[in-house]
Amino acid sequence: MAAVLVGQFHARDAEGRVYSVHEFQESDPSPDGIGKDVITYKLAIGDRVNKLAEGTFVLVQSGVELTREPETQIAS
Secondary structure, three states, X not given: OOEEEEEEEEXXXXXXXXXXXXXXXXXXXXXXXXXXXXXXXXXXXXXXEEEEEOOEEEEOOOOOEEEEOOOOOOOO
């Protein structure tokens, strides 16, 4: 299974700490050749992250809940 980095964003825990989350797309091939793509999340340091709902995540190892930061727009 090969993973490709498709995005990254920042998420914040209840205490205000900011985490850099990387989003990967993994190809999950099946024996018949028809596979599906699976999206996985990891912190920049490698800790696994599960998606709970839109914009809400949880660190697998510690159970800390994270909320995705809104995208910031740069004024030109």
